[in-house]
Amino acid sequence: MSSLAMDAPILTVHDLNKQFGDGCIRCAGGADRRLEKNYCPACGTVYSCQNLSFELYPGEVLGVVGESGSGKSTLMRALYFDQQVTSGEAYLSCYKDGLSNLFAQSSQQQRYIRNHLMGMVYQNPLAGLRMGFSSIGNIAEKMIAAGNRNVAAMETRGSDLLERVHIPLYRRKEAPKNFSGGMQQRVQIAKAMSNNPPILLLDEVTTGLDLSVQANVLDLIKHLQRELGISMLLVSHDLGVIRMMADRTLVMLDGKVVEQGLTDQILEDPQHAYTQQLVHSLL
Structure with a gap:
């Protein structure tokens, strides 16, 4: 792990809960709550995230692994x-001295955080790109959202980023709908990085790509992370991806973190039965 990771965390998350549904007497709390996995059969509430707590350090890649629906x-x-x-x-250390709960901020402040301090690369490029805009237009859109109005600067920055992610410059005015899945993901990465965010969120970025394309995208991410020292939260159901990319790893099951630690440690000596099952399926 990077020596930077000995610093104070850049992102700290405490007891994050997300449920879909109102809950009922059977599932809404207490030691005797009865769920099937993370679902209440009585009222239909799904507890997608249950008391998630973790820290992300400067320059670190934190992997999050778990099955679909975890x-x-x-x-x-x-x-x-x-x-x-x-x-x-x-809490973000680079936002209001790390003292203000991000989830309690106004929608305007949350937009500021999204546009300046975080970048997101979605599993499905349709969620992260405007497919009818040009590739450089997608990057400019994110820069405009952050308050940039200098067309020449946006053109220069957009071209630089597209080159970095290996999109030929003669295709910069082309729409991502004309691109392959791997190229679309690379445009998403460029867009996510447009305002130099200290944190990148990467959600299953190689799912659905051919193996050789997967390897290219992961190599690119790894290279950018090392070069720029960005902190990354990397979600995958594929332990091979996590092994290649992550310094530390959280293992999720049914909305909970069941194990966390150094990636090598988790792969060599998994403690939880579910992690053991994951590791054995990789061997």
């Missing part, structure tokens, strides 16, 4: 304010 993507959408949390706290 709450990984809900966590990412909550951190990027795509969804409101039910309860919980999150």
Whole structure:
């Protein structure tokens, strides 16, 4: 792990909860609550995230691994304010001295955080790109949202980022709808980085891509992370991706973190039965 990771955390999350549904007497709390996995059969409430707490350090890649439905993507959408949390706290050291709960900020302040302090790369490029805009137009859109009005500066920055993610410059005016899945993900990465955010959120960014394309996208992310020292929260259901990319790892099951630690440690000596099952399926 980077020596930077000995610093104070850049992101701290305490007891993040997200439920879909109102809950009932059977599931709404107490030691005797009865859920099937993270679902209440009595009222239909789904507890997608349950008391999630973790820290992300400067220059660190923190992996989040778990099966489909474990709450990984809900966590990412909550951190990027795509969804409101039910309860919980999150603090950024680079926002108001790390003293203000991000989830309690006004929508205007949350937009500021999204546009300046975080970048998001979605599993489905349709969620992160305007497919009818040009590629450089997508980058400019994020820069305009952050208050940039200098067309020449946006053109220069957009071209630089597209080059960095290996999109040929002669295609910068082309719309992502004409691109392959791997190229669309690379445009998303460029867009997410447009305002130099200290944190990147990466949600299953290689799902659905061919293996060789997956490897290219992961190599690119790793290279950018090392070069720029960005902190990354990387969600995947694929332990191979986590092994290649992450310094530390959280293992999620049914909306809870069941194990966390150094990635090597978790892969070599998994403690929780579910993590053991994941690791054995990788071998």
